[in-house]
Amino acid sequence: MTEPNRPRPWLAPREGRLYIVTVLAGVYLFAFRAIPTPPERGARSGPLEDASTEPSSSGRSPSAAVWIDDLPADQRPSVALPAGWRVVSREDAARAASVPRVARAPSSRRLRARTRSS
């Protein structure tokens, strides 16, 4: 017994599904890039650097980092921080960065002083 010789469909069912998935993925990618995401509003809990890049009115690029204490008081964003965290000023940060690292003196060193020119 032989089957009648039917014309082969343009796309096989499996190839058709692949085609549809590819087209949908393309549409999704296009939409993702083309449609802008609205900015979040209200308090942020992200890194401080984000919180301090708000104003573009001062002439800075919106992506530039600024210290929060460089901003006029009325332009400083409210920053929601986890418990125990605090916002530091530029001066605080510089101070913390420059405090030398303290280490225990070698145990062989005797408890006496040595005077010399420095």
Add this chain to the structure above:
Amino acid sequence: MWCFRAMNTDVTVAAPTLPAGLDAALAHEIAAVFADAERRFSRFLPDSELSRLNGSTGSFRASGEMIDALVAARRHFVETGGLFDPAIGEALEAAGYDRSFAKGALDREAPIPFARRAQFSEVSIDAPARVVSRPAGLRLDLGGIVKGRTIDRAAALLPEVGLVEAGGDAVLRGAGPAGEGWSVDVEDPADARRVIATLRVSDRAVATSAPNRRRWRAGTSPAHHLIDPRTGSPARSDLEQVTALGTTAEEADVLAKVAFLLGARDGTRYLEGRTGVGGVLVETDGRVRLVGDVEVEDA
């Protein structure tokens, strides 16, 4: 005992009577005191307050800490007849000391050029208004007292028995770990591995001045950081080193420098004429003079 680096030197803090943990906290607190002073008074940090003062034109509004240091410097300038003079900044730079010291880093082929002999009396300090005015070009160097003042400030945080030592200058509080006084080794300026005397010290400060470490080459001549304000050039002395004992590290620092500039004979008289002051003077031929209120441990 704890240590850290600050002001381009090693700093040691010891408080043997404090429980473990508290002494570490104390050392961290003292490290912050040094960092704060360095940030304000360094000649080599471009944004330090001293650098901004030296770079300013006209009047400069200073911090309370800067005014206090300048007023103290003025007192030393007057009391030493100008031998202690912070207006040597330009002379130091002319001699080649224009960056943080490192061995060999300041060597140069050119000889030391002539530097204008500025005087601290040309600087006007309005302490209540916190305003400082100085002639254009006059640059201040507070290195002569800032380390001592910082040690004194740090030592105020010590318990009854403790020490703060920074690059050979120290405050020693109390009668030492065993109650018999602190032992202070005086380094031999000709050989840093040797000690020329060990002093017994209680509740006093010690400082040493010598040109043996911060020295470099300018042309064919040796140069060093001890500028003689009378000449505006690195000092020539018949002393190799002076160690002074005083009430505070600031006082000891000034005494040691001035005695070095005065030389063996006049330096001895200068130290002997002061109550509660002692000194160990090392002459260029190696002879050692003990002056005034000094107790030396038996060898």
